[in-house]
Amino acid sequence: xxxxxxxxxxxxxxxxxxxxxxxxxxxxxxxxxxxxxxxxxxxxxxxxxxxxxxxxxxxxxxxxxxxxxxxxxxxxxxxxxxxxxxxxxxxxxxxxxxxxxxxxxxxxxxxxxxxxxxxxxxxxxxxxxxxxxxxxxxxxxxxxxxxxxxxxxxxxxxxxxxxxxxxxxxxxxxxxxxxxxxxxxxxxxxxxxxxxxxxxxxxxxxxxxxxxxxxxxxxxxxxxxxxxxxxxxxxxxxxxxxxxxxxxxxxxxxxxxxxxxxxxxxxxxxxxxxxxxxxxxxxxxxxxxxxxxxxxxxxxxxxxxxxxxxxxxxxxxxxxxxxxxxxxxxxxxxxxxxxxxxxxxxxxxxxxxxxxxxxxxxxxxxxxxxxxxxxxxxxxxxxxxxxxxxxxxxxxxxxxxxxxxxxxxxxxxxxxxxxxxxxxxxxxxxxxxxxxxxxxxxxxxxxxxxxxxxxxxxxxxxxxxxxxxxxxxxxxxxxxxxxxxxxxxxxxxxxxxxxxxxxxxxxxxxxxxxxxxxxxxxxxxxxxxxxxxxxxxxxxxxxxxxxxxxxxxxxxxxxxxxxxxxxxxxxxxxxxxxxxxxxxxxxxxxxxxxxxxxxxxxxxxxxxxxxxxxxxxxxxxxx
Amino acid sequence: xxxxxxxxxxxxxxxxxxxxxxxxxxxxxxxxxxxxxxxxxxxxxxxxxxxxxxxxxxxxxxxxxxxxxxxxxxxxxxxxxxxxxxxxxxxxxxxxxxxxxxxxxxxxxxxxxxxxxxxxxxxxxxxxxxxxxxxxxxxxxxxxxxxxxxxxxxxxxxxxxxxxxxxxxxxxxxxxxxxxxxxxxxxxxxxxxxxxxxxxxxxxxxxxxxxxxxxxxxxxxxxxxxxxxxxxxxxxxxxxxxxxxxxxxxxxxxxxxxxxxxxxxxxxxxxxxxxxxxxxxxxxxxxxxxxxxxxxxxxxxxxxxxxxxxxxxxxxxxxxxxxxxxxxxxxxxxxxxx
Ligand SMILES: Cc1ncc(C[n+]2csc(CCOP(=O)(O)OP(=O)(O)O)c2C)c(N)n1
Ligand code: SF4
Ligand SMILES: [Mg+2]
Numbered sequence: 001x002x003x004x005x006x007x008x009x010x011x012x013x014x015x016x017x018x019x020x021x022x023x024x025x026x027x028x029x030x031x032x033x034x035x036x037x038x039x040x041x042x043x044x045x046x047x048x049x050x051x052x053x054x055x056x057x058x059x060x061x062x063x064x065x066x067x068x069x070x071x072x073x074x075x076x077x078x079x080x081x082x083x084x085x086x087x088x089x090x091x092x093x094x095x096x097x098x099x100x101x102x103x104x105x106x107x108x109x110x111x112x113x114x115x116x117x118x119x120x121x122x123x124x125x126x127x128x129x130x131x132x133x134x135x136x137x138x139x140x141x142x143x144x145x146x147x148x149x150x151x152x153x154x155x156x157x158x159x160x161x162x163x164x165x166x167x168x169x170x171x172x173x174x175x176x177x178x179x180x181x182x183x184x185x186x187x188x189x190x191x192x193x194x195x196x197x198x199x200x201x202x203x204x205x206x207x208x209x210x211x212x213x214x215x216x217x218x219x220x221x222x223x224x225x226x227x228x229x230x231x232x233x234x235x236x237x238x239x240x241x242x243x244x245x246x247x248x249x250x251x252x253x254x255x256x257x258x259x260x261x262x263x264x265x266x267x268x269x270x271x272x273x274x275x276x277x278x279x280x281x282x283x284x285x286x287x288x289x290x291x292x293x294x295x296x297x298x299x300x301x302x303x304x305x306x307x308x309x310x311x312x313x314x315x316x317x318x319x320x321x322x323x324x325x326x327x328x329x330x331x332x333x334x335x336x337x338x339x340x341x342x343x344x345x346x347x348x349x350x351x352x353x354x355x356x357x358x359x360x361x362x363x364x365x366x367x368x369x370x371x372x373x374x375x376x377x378x379x380x381x382x383x384x385x386x387x388x389x390x391x392x393x394x395x396x397x398x399x400x401x402x403x404x405x406x407x408x409x410x411x412x413x414x415x416x417x418x419x420x421x422x423x424x425x426x427x428x429x430x431x432x433x434x435x436x437x438x439x440x441x442x443x444x445x446x447x448x449x450x451x452x453x454x455x456x457x458x459x460x461x462x463x464x465x466x467x468x469x470x471x472x473x474x475x476x477x478x479x480x481x482x483x484x485x486x487x488x489x490x491x492x493x494x495x496x497x498x499x500x501x502x503x504x505x506x507x508x509x510x511x512x513x514x515x516x517x518x519x520x521x522x523x524x525x526x527x528x529x530x531x532x533x534x535x536x537x538x539x540x541x542x543x544x545x546x547x548x549x550x551x552x553x554x555x556x557x558x559x560x561x562x563x564x565x566x567x568x569x570x571x572x573x574x575x576x577x578x579x580x581x582x583x584x585x586x587x588x589x590x591x592x593x594x595x596x597x598x599x600x601x602x603x604x605x606x607x608x609x610x611x612x613x614x615x616x617x618x619x620x621x622x623x
Numbered sequence: 624x625x626x627x628x629x630x631x632x633x634x635x636x637x638x639x640x641x642x643x644x645x646x647x648x649x650x651x652x653x654x655x656x657x658x659x660x661x662x663x664x665x666x667x668x669x670x671x672x673x674x675x676x677x678x679x680x681x682x683x684x685x686x687x688x689x690x691x692x693x694x695x696x697x698x699x700x701x702x703x704x705x706x707x708x709x710x711x712x713x714x715x716x717x718x719x720x721x722x723x724x725x726x727x728x729x730x731x732x733x734x735x736x737x738x739x740x741x742x743x744x745x746x747x748x749x750x751x752x753x754x755x756x757x758x759x760x761x762x763x764x765x766x767x768x769x770x771x772x773x774x775x776x777x778x779x780x781x782x783x784x785x786x787x788x789x790x791x792x793x794x795x796x797x798x799x800x801x802x803x804x805x806x807x808x809x810x811x812x813x814x815x816x817x818x819x820x821x822x823x824x825x826x827x828x829x830x831x832x833x834x835x836x837x838x839x840x841x842x843x844x845x846x847x848x849x850x851x852x853x854x855x856x857x858x859x860x861x862x863x864x865x866x867x868x869x870x871x872x873x874x875x876x877x878x879x880x881x882x883x884x885x886x887x888x889x890x891x892x893x894x895x896x897x898x899x900x901x902x903x904x905x906x907x908x909x910x911x912x913x914x915x916x917x918x919x920x921x922x923x924x925x926x927x928x929x930x931x932x933x934x935x936x937x938x939x940x941x942x943x944x945x946x947x948x949x950x951x952x953x954x955x956x957x958x959x960x961x
Pocket of ligand 3: 680722723724749750751752753754755762
């Protein structure tokens with residue numbers, strides 16, 4: 001992200017900033033996710049644009065104070081558009097030495113670190129593998145360090161509350177930190193107080209204690225001379241409407257709920273837990289009241305095959321997984337393609353290959369999604385690009401599957417799935433219509449592979465419909481009767497018609513658009529979850545006066561938008577940026593061999609950083 | 624079991640599809656097909672509500688020959704596909720068609736889990752102790768020493784006993800029947816459909832090409848009466864040409880006793896209780912080598928997955944503040960930008 005510029009020194013001690021990145025870090029038990037979420041929600045309600053990213057330890061109960069037990073939550077808030085959780089941070093709140101040690105690299109020089117000095121005990125320093133106390137050895141000279149005895153101050157604030165145990169007291173120190181940060185950024189603690197009262201409705205003592213500590217932190221910051229400044233971040237210009245902060249995986253789940261309601265079908269999910277896709281299962285199992293049938297199967301194969309069964313029986317059927325799980329679903333996906341049933345397969349990509357980097361993000365399952373099946377077996381492949389638009393693309397995946405009678409693979413990734421951002425809430429009424437191909441009539445003269453002339457989709461006769469009894473299966477079928485056929489010409493015909501059916505989907509998807517320059521020197525190409533980073537970098541260059549760089553981001557990958565070639569032809573250089581070793585670049589080379597596709601790839605399990613993108617793009621731009 | 628009864632009266636031929644049956648002449652698969660086509664009109668189900676789901680194998684071609692809804696799936700996965708069908712539409716009568724390799728080798732995982740869950744499904748296991756479709760390799764039920772294309776010197780892997788595995792995986796209904804006993808088979812199919820829960824029927828199916836005669840010592844007409852005990856719920860476990868032999872319990876072992884010998888009377892013979900929850904005796908019956916026990920060995924009525932799910936869904940619906948997704952989307956922490 002762009003380094004926030006100082007706009008004006010409105011009043012002494014108060015700076016007005018366009019955007020700021022804050023990271024809360026501490027032990028798994030320190031409540032950092034809650035603290036971060038509260039700051040995010042409060043800022044969003046204030047009108048800021050926000051983007052967040054959590055960083056959990058992979059161990060479930062890592063030893064207290066250890067380096068690998070650090071839990072973090074980063075939030076980027078702005079009065080300007082905010083598209084990523086940000087790279088480097090303006091403020092680090094470190095609740096223990098391990099948190100400081102593992103996150104110091106991200107703090108911009110000269111910027112602020114708040115630490116709980118009480119936690120910098122000899123024992124904790126040792127656990128964090130510090131040889132000397134960083135608060136004393138001068139190693140933090142380049143930062144503005146605010147040392148606060150947070151644990152003691154929390155205890156002090158609660159000394160008058162009777163009947164509260166020690167553990168609850170220390171556990172509320174995150175509220176002290178949050179109170180301080182609220183004061184620093186001119187945020188009212190009211191929203192959080194409300195939240196605490198609701199959350200601890202049945203434990204009024206805990207609610208009271210947390211509120212007390214939150215206020216104590218707030219007033220402590222106000223009176224503290226150590227904090228010379230507070231900062232104002234004005235509301236951002238956002239489209240009017242009702243918003244909520246939504247996680248990518250929740251948005252995906254909700255997109256399916258909306259699609260089921262709109263199409264009038266019941267939603268069936270067959271799934272087997274796998275990081276980082278499991279939260280979609282966690283979300284959908286809650287919604288039995290909408291008739292959602294969420295089935296946790298014995299493995300990924302049963303996840304997809306149960307969904308195929310449900311699709312056969314007339315449900316909107318989906319299965320959710322991540323890379324290794326998609327590999328297991330391969331054979332069944334081929335069956336769904338062959339029997340031409342509607343099915344959505346969500347792959348929340350993570351670092352591969354094999355078990356790879358389960359908790360990190362990557363875009364390396366693209367070729368698996370496109371080609372990872374036996375035989376000629378094309379399916380629709382689309383990708384969401386932000387936490388909020390996971391909703392739109394889950395909806396769209398359902399619509400395409402139902403209207404074109406085909407499996408659709410929806411790619412998201414760990415980065416957008418676990419990130420959150422404001423979502424302008426959509427009502428089901430404002431979503432596009434979803435048709436389905438269910439049969440009508442009495443079944444005379446009907447064959448299972450009769451096709452719609454426009455889309456080539458076959459019709460959908462579900463068990464229970466009188467007169468349409470029929471058999472489908474993985475063996476090749478006669479193009480007319482739908483019976484098993486080994487006739488050579490028929491197989492070739494059917495192979496081509498299945499390919500043509502997917503190709504024709506290009507007539508039903510939006511054109512590719514460019515942002516910033518529509519023609520010129522450099523076209524930046526991305527797909528999926530890298531949208532925020534690429535958009536932010538190109539925008540910064542444009543703001544710096546470069547007006548010959550354009551940006552085209554793909555959400556539709558198979559088939560590609562019809563106007564893709566036309567857009568490629570408008571730029572002198574094309575650079576395809578991906579978090580893999582060049583998979584989409586390969587695909588584009590297959591389709592558009594007359595262009596040269598330069599690549600910018602990162603394969604570290606991490607999102608793109610702004611600086612590396614800017615640097616790369618500058619190299620490509622004319623001097 | 625289907626609640627819906629039909630106005631229409633079906634005949635055997637209503638379930639015969641227009642596809643030419645392609646099994647080898649003499650294969651027991653024909654017997655199973657005809658028995659089921661005969662059983663279906665007796666079940667009171669509507670034809671459009673009947674669904675056959677199979678995996679891959681000779682046996683798994685079965686759905687093509689049935690005029691009903693059907694899916695020829697992928698190898699081993701039929702129980703999972705069927706689970707999805709039944710969860711999507713609980714009103715359907717769903718039948719899984721599988722072979723010994725399909726269900727207990729590649730599909731072993733789905734097989735045990737479908738039994739554990741106890742959905743209201745029927746599973747017909749065509750056990751021919753061989754891989755038929757791939758032309759004669761040993762299967763998980765092939766005997767030690769059995770010579771097959773992939774065990775030319777004799778099979779070294781000990782077999783599963785399907786009933787033992789199934790009851791171990793909590794099968795509530797298990798029946799075993801010879802592939803040459805269409806009358807009894809038809810009756811068992813009807814009972815399986817009536818049973819609420821997963822009903823597993825193992826058919827001892829002769830493969831004339833790759834494992835001919837594998838069950839003859841039990842199933843041949845000449846030896847059948849002496850080697851097989853066809854049991855029925857509530858009846859004494861008697862067998863033999865003159866029903867002179869029966870099973871008694873001696874300590875922890877089943878033994879064959881002859882009425883009139885050693886003071887054994889009709890009263891000493893065990894009476895079959897298929898509905899007993901405790902599977903101990905059912906397991907002993909499954910494992911018995913002489914006589915081979917056939918018929919409905921276990922039929923214990925238990926809560927089905929569907930019943931559990933329905934109850935839970937009704938409860939959640941009653942407690943929920945949401946009726947439309949909009950209610951959910953606008954619930955909780957939202958804010959307005961003007
Ligand atoms: C994934 C996969 N692996 C292997 C096969 C090959 N194959 C088809 S049927 C079969 C064995 C079938 O044996 P069984 O289930 O006993 O059925 P039967 O033919 O004896 O009725 C095998 C190995 C396949 N079709 N798919
Ligand atoms: S190979 Fe065996 S099981 Fe297969 S059809 Fe022929 S006889 Fe039947
Ligand atoms: Mg077999």
